[in-house]
Amino acid sequence: MRVLLAEDDAMIGASVRRGLSQDGFTVDWVEDGRAAELALAERVHDAVLLDLGLPRKSGLEVLSAMRRGGDTRPVLIMTARDAIADRVAGLDAGADDYVVKPFDLTELAARLRALWRRGVGRADPILAFGVIELDPASHETRVRGQPVSLSAREFALLQALLARPGAVLSRAQLEAKLYGWSDSVESNAVEVHIHALRKKLGADLIRNVRGVGWMVAKPDAPQATS
């Protein structure tokens, strides 16, 4: 899950980025409102963590512009102002949730996961698909109840595919989910991760749609017969 972090304080920004990365998020960090808008225009992020007191363009302005432009991605506001009026203003401008500074990193991660679940239309925190179970909170993967060890990138890739069974994700889309701006991506990285996943979870879980990308088939979809 890739998150855009818009925070002007260097210490807070660095800490949040490090903390969320440890929780398996891919985090891109911008320090002012204009940079946030540029990053949002790329449409690669799954959620936005927005500080309200951004220089150059305030968080509320960024949020309003986003919603006016039809951008429905979940936005979580980080605010130092705990007056009810400020929180109401943020929510009314189109935010999905808020945390008041100082906040807890684990809580922030949990709220982001909840926003992501709602975004993909799920209520169950455990992502289940056939015999596979994915727990985004603990980063545990189980096949038929038996734990399977996945790397952070493999987990993120599987999560992206399982979030919308039946949808084909291109290499660019998958790369965008796995790597932030500061990560260097090797040309065949996605293939390497998919290969590893197939080895650990079974060859027929992830299907290759040639020239387009990869998908996991919907459970009720007719299985391709050989």
Next chain:
Amino acid sequence: MRSIRRELLVWLLLGIALAVAAAMVGTYWRARDEANALFDYQLKEMAASLTDAPFAAVPAGAGTIGAGSDAMVVQIWDRNGVQLFLSQPRRVLPQNAQLGFTTLSTESGPWRVFSALAAEQVVQIAQPMSARRELAASMALRTIIPLLAVLPFLAVLIWFTIARGLKPLDRVAAAVARRSPTLLEPLPETDLPREVQPLVGALNDLLSRLSHTLHAQRAFVADAAHELRTPLTAVHLQAQLAERATTDAERAAALGELKDGLERATRLVEQLLTLAREEPGVSEVPPASVDLAALAREVIADLAPLAGAKGIDLGLSSTAASMVKGGADPLRTLISNLVDNAIRYTPTGGRVDVVLADDAGSVVLTVRDSGPGIAVEDRERVFDRFYRGNGAGGIRGSGLGLAIVKQIAERHRADVELGTGIDGRGLGVTVRFTQPIPGSRCREELSSTQKIV
């Protein structure tokens, strides 16, 4: 306790009593003059009637006119000085040869005597002056008595009039008493007597100033609380990261960041305390003489390592007269904030100059740098608390440095001006102390420019 009502009553009654006494004395004097004229005329008439009829012999006991102390005494002599008649034998009147009116002093007080010469006899009629005084006194007393009778009524009238006049004061007092410490709306100024209006006006003026100060204080506390949240959030997050660290290296790095975060929070708290301490009216500026050049040298020595780390050429150039009146600690903070800011915002390899000069008797401190400077439109706002420019070079301070400088300068009656720095670039902050101390000159030569770094 002093009471306006009591004082007014006492002084007014005293005044009235004095006026009554003056009226009494005046009446007495006039009545005596009139009595004198009247009795003198009477004496003259009586003498005239006595001289008309020649005396041969006067039967004893006759001739007593009236009785008591105002009784007149008649004495008749012949040419040879032989007393022919004395109306009251017990009274001894001197034989007064002087004709006309005379006043004699005798053992029984002064007497008025009229002597007339008729035929072969001298007729002398005398009357004691006391008779006239008694008449005058009784006349004066009769005039005064009604006035004295009215006096108690006057006292009561004054008492109630004063009470009525002071009622608006009671109303104002009650209105002030009803006010809560946070409700600082002006008192109603309608329907007030002219004497109370200035008091209420002054009170309202004070209330409005208080309300303004209170409002500013509240805004400051709210801003301060908000600003404290940011470094505290950073510390909070850094502590969580340190907790999560799984390796020693990770933990060491996280703890290092936590320490930075704590230092930053501490610095902000210190700056807030400085602001609170330098708040106008909190404490008096000490009247000691402070050598700005010595303070500047201290500050530069303290900050030299910071400048050195960035390869910044930091130096002091001072001339004579750098003594100002004020507190050494706040003035050191002022210089330190300016130099620290200049070093922070000046890119590596730049230059920061601290200049002390004497301009027409004022000590002028200038800190110039070769940094990015401050846009003209931002120059007024940078003195506002917590105002930060739009990310000058990515450096984000607490937004308090220049606010503190301004506040300290104001307390020392110094003006702060922002201009351009070195070679028309960068920022130059000029602090002009308009209160030089005569006769105290710092012996420092123009050429004594110190260079550190």
